[in-house]
Amino acid sequence: MVKEGAWGKFAHDVTHRGVSAWLLAGLLLGFYYLLYYTETFTPWGKALGLGSKWGFYGMLYTLAVLGGGAYMLRRYKHNRYQIVRTSVVMFVQFTFAFATPLLLKAFQQPEYYFSYLWPLKFDYFNPYVLFNLPLPMLLYSVVGSLVMVPLLAVFFGKRWYCSWVCGCGGLANTTGEPWRHLSDKSTASWRFERVAIYSVLGLCVVLTLLLFVSFGIKNRIPELTKFITQYQYFYGLLVVTWLSGILGVVLYPINGTRVWCRFFCPMAALLGVMHKVGRFQIRVKDNMCISCGMCSTYCEMGIDVRAYAQANQSFTRASCVGCGMCAEVCPRGVLRLENVSKPQPQFQPLVQITLR
Amino acid sequence: MPTPSMHYLIVGNGVAGVSAALKLREREQEAKIALLSGESDYFFSRTALMYAYMDQMSLKDLEPYERGKYKDLRIDLIKGWMSDLDAEARLVTLSDGRTIRYDKLLLATGSLARQTDWPGLAQVKEGVVNFVTLQDLGRCEALTPSTREAVVVGGGLIGVELVECLLHHGRKITFLVKDPWYWPVALGGEEGEMINQHIRNHGVDLRLNEQVTEVFAGEGGRIRGVRLASGAEVPCQMLGVAIGVTPQIEFLRRAKTPPALNRGIVVDEAFLTSLPDVYAAGDCAEITLAETKPFVEQIWYSAKRHGMLAAQAMLGDPIHYQKPLFFNSAKFFEIEYTTVGQVNDAPQDAEHFFWKHPHKEASIRLVTRNGALIGANLLGARWDHTVFERWVREHRSRAFVLAHLREAQFDFEFGRLDLRPLYEKELVHG
Numbered sequence: 001m002v003k004e005g006a007w008g009k010f011a012h013d014v015t016h017r018g019v020s021a022w023l024l025a026g027l028l029l030g031f032y033y034l035l036y037y038t039e040t041f042t043p044w045g046k047a048l049g050l051g052s053k054w055g056f057y058g059m060l061y062t063l064a065v066l067g068g069g070a071y072m073l074r075r076y077k078h079n080r081y082q083i084v085r086t087s088v089v090m091f092v093q094f095t096f097a098f099a100t101p102l103l104l105k106a107f108q109q110p111e112y113y114f115s116y117l118w119p120l121k122f123d124y125f126n127p128y129v130l131f132n133l134p135l136p137m138l139l140y141s142v143v144g145s146l147v148m149v150p151l152l153a154v155f156f157g158k159r160w161y162c163s164w165v166c167g168c169g170g171l172a173n174t175t176g177e178p179w180r181h182l183s184d185k186s187t188a189s190w191r192f193e194r195v196a197i198y199s200v201l202g203l204c205v206v207l208t209l210l211l212f213v214s215f216g217i218k219n220r221i222p223e224l225t226k227f228i229t230q231y232q233y234f235y236g237l238l239v240v241t242w243l244s245g246i247l248g249v250v251l252y253p254i255n256g257t258r259v260w261c262r263f264f265c266p267m268a269a270l271l272g273v274m275h276k277v278g279r280f281q282i283r284v285k286d287n288m289c290i291s292c293g294m295c296s297t298y299c300e301m302g303i304d305v306r307a308y309a310q311a312n313q314s315f316t317r318a319s320c321v322g323c324g325m326c327a328e329v330c331p332r333g334v335l336r337l338e339n340v341s342k343p344q345p346q347f348q349p350l351v352q353i354t355l356r
Numbered sequence: 357m358p359t360p361s362m363h364y365l366i367v368g369n370g371v372a373g374v375s376a377a378l379k380l381r382e383r384e385q386e387a388k389i390a391l392l393s394g395e396s397d398y399f400f401s402r403t404a405l406m407y408a409y410m411d412q413m414s415l416k417d418l419e420p421y422e423r424g425k426y427k428d429l430r431i432d433l434i435k436g437w438m439s440d441l442d443a444e445a446r447l448v449t450l451s452d453g454r455t456i457r458y459d460k461l462l463l464a465t466g467s468l469a470r471q472t473d474w475p476g477l478a479q480v481k482e483g484v485v486n487f488v489t490l491q492d493l494g495r496c497e498a499l500t501p502s503t504r505e506a507v508v509v510g511g512g513l514i515g516v517e518l519v520e521c522l523l524h525h526g527r528k529i530t531f532l533v534k535d536p537w538y539w540p541v542a543l544g545g546e547e548g549e550m551i552n553q554h555i556r557n558h559g560v561d562l563r564l565n566e567q568v569t570e571v572f573a574g575e576g577g578r579i580r581g582v583r584l585a586s587g588a589e590v591p592c593q594m595l596g597v598a599i600g601v602t603p604q605i606e607f608l609r610r611a612k613t614p615p616a617l618n619r620g621i622v623v624d625e626a627f628l629t630s631l632p633d634v635y636a637a638g639d640c641a642e643i644t645l646a647e648t649k650p651f652v653e654q655i656w657y658s659a660k661r662h663g664m665l666a667a668q669a670m671l672g673d674p675i676h677y678q679k680p681l682f683f684n685s686a687k688f689f690e691i692e693y694t695t696v697g698q699v700n701d702a703p704q705d706a707e708h709f710f711w712k713h714p715h716k717e718a719s720i721r722l723v724t725r726n727g728a729l730i731g732a733n734l735l736g737a738r739w740d741h742t743v744f745e746r747w748v749r750e751h752r753s754r755a756f757v758l759a760h761l762r763e764a765q766f767d768f769e770f771g772r773l774d775l776r777p778l779y780e781k782e783l784v785h786g
Contacts, residue, residue, distance in 0.1 A: 001408075001410070001496075001500060001525065003411065003525060004501065004526070078690065079768055079771060080768060080769075080770035081769045081770050081771055083770075181417075285740055285741070285742065286742050287683075288657075288683075288685055288741060290656045290657075291403070291404075291656075292404035292407065292413075292418075293401055293404055293418055293419075294404070294413065296417070297412075297417045306420060307420075324768065332685040332692070333739075333766055336738075336766055336767075337768075337769060338769070
């Protein structure tokens with residue numbers, strides 16, 4: 001039952017795909033159109049000493065993460081995991097995704113984001129960019145993506161990145177919090193997720209390889225170089241601009257906060273594979289689940305957590321970003337996020353039935 | 357020539373009925389399985405009614421399985437109320453006259469809210485609610501907008517859930533508990549005191565040792581207030597009655613061939629009723645075993661267990677039900693509760709150890725008998741009940757349990773309940 005009063009009705013409407021939710025999505029789309037396709041915000045960025053419209057956007061984004069983070073800290077003050085995680089994500093956003101790039105620019109250094117790595121930021125493996133970076137950043141890009149990312153994912157799950165460090169996850173888990181329940185829990189959406197996310201990862205890996213080819217052959221085959229340039233443009237437009245930059249946020253009020261992370265992010269895809277074979281799991285307390293479904297409802301990745309909980313099955317799902325909200329909302333304390341040292345049990349189907 | 361397949365009919369699509377249906381399908385690919393319910397089209401989680409009332413979940417979110425699953429598993433869903441049973445003809449009749457033939461029947465009709473008869477109740481046409489069924493939820497939601505003040509009667513789980521919901525909607529609530537503290541069946545006095553305080557801190561007018569003696573009807577038969585045993589009158593536009601549940605079996609008394617009925621539908625150790633091929637499971641079953649008093653188990657966990665076991669019995673497995681070591685869980689506003697084994701129902705000579713955290717709303721009660729753990733009540737933190745179950749089975753001493761408590765902690769990462777104050781106190785007192 002919807003809470004009474006104007007605020008109660010609005011709060012329900014805007015978080016349950018009501019008219020105001022669609023309006024908000026429209027406003028966001030308008031904002032992103034102005035940001036990406038016009039120079040409306042350029043003077044604002046310059047006036048604030050942030051250099052460009054992107055500096056201005058970075059400031060807005062950081063303010064949203066800090067403001068939403070403060071809301072999270074207040075709302076979940078009883079849950080230390082949420083406090084630690086939210087504090088880290090706020091710190092990372094402010095330090096590595098906002099202040100450091102600005103400082104670097106002030107010192108005539110390239111604008112480098114230590115919180116972003118390949119394949120989410122494919123430019124950091126783009127030889128044209130990579131080999132122009134100062135040595136420490138070049139090393140960080142290579143070692144970070146090839147060693148740090150997989151190693152941390154194996155030990156702590158993909159959560160170390162997706163809900164502790166990443167800016168996309170940072171916004172989703174702070175300002176996006178009121179919309180997390182809108183994620184689609186159907187099996188059909190899970191099917192789509194598996195096809196979509198690994199397709200984007202494939203596109204990204206192919207792009208990176210092609211860029212190395214292009215870099216290596218130095219325009220000796222103009223047709224190939226031209227094709228690679230077009231491919232890069234296509235990837236940039238579809239994946240970087242639209243799926244990650246624009247739709248990822250515009251769809252918050254319609255499909256929840258993790259549309260980009262769940263269906264398209266190549267980094268999430270890669271991390272998911274690592275954490276499937278790693279130590280992270282959501283442990284299910286035997287026989288204690290009452291099937292209420294709060295966990296599934298509030299899973300931003302659309303995982304049907306209840307299906308595992310009511311089947312007494314501890315699990316690791318590739319898409320799980322370890323936000324910990326299933327454990328938070330569980331009224332019977334059935335779920336626990338943990339890094340276990342023993343090997344993972346083999347996946348078992350929930351109901352062992354062979355269909356004709 | 358294919359053998360004619362069995363037809364299993366299950367009455368009630370609650371957790372017992374659905375668990376049975378899934379188990380039957382898991383084992384029998386060919387059988388015809390039908391689930392009958394008058395309450396809802398699809399199995400929903402009754403335990404989550406409160407979250408729907410508070411708009412934290414939609415009604416569809418309450419359904420534990422995707423709707424397509426029943427079709428995939430070829431479980432027929434039939435909407436309707438059972439009204440008659442003819443065990444000789446193997447025929448179930450519905451209230452609209454339809455009939456369904458079965459080869460094996462499972463009655464999993466669950467519970468209904470217990471009713472009472474206060475003076476003046478007959479004049480009240482509107483405003484008295486329970487909080488057990490989907491229809492109850494609908495009535496509560498319909499009445500809430502026209503309610504400023506509500507009275508909730510009953511110091512159990514459903515009572516406190518209803519209080520929490522009404523409080524969420526900003527209503528002024530008087531919560532009546534007939535005992536000296538909340539839920540004395542499960543909680544000791546010290547725990548009760550902590551919960552009393554917690555409930556009051558939420559702004560609820562909790563009245564202990566208090567009962568309704570009379571109810572008053574107002575305009576149009578809408579409730580306008582109640583008189584209490586202390587003589588006080590409390591105005592209200594809604595009266596929530598949550599004084600327990602009772603097996604839903606009354607309709608069977610009028611059946612052509614009723615099964616043996618007592619408090620519930622009498623079943624044996626294999627969930628078989630007095631009628632051939634008619635089984636009963638969940639809240640509605642009264643289990644009669646050789647060595648113990650007949651008992652009814654009315655919690656989610658027992659219903660789920662009964663459903664699966666009854667299905668196995670229907671499939672021909674030898675089932676000898678034994679009442680397992682009790683465990684349960686609950687949540688009173690923010691305080692989580694886990695219990696294992698015997699606590700308030702422990703024998704007289706059992707010893708109780710109670711510790712309350714000095715700064716937090718958290719407590720531990722360990723019950724031992726002849727030096728061995730027999731039960732525990734744990735509040736305000738998360739615990740793995742299976743570890744306590746193991747300790748009970750292993751007859752662990754209190755000292756052992758205290759020394760190993762950490763192994764049973766199930767709190768959030770970084771959020772483990774700090775047990776140091778417990779050990780400091782223990783050291784001081786030896």
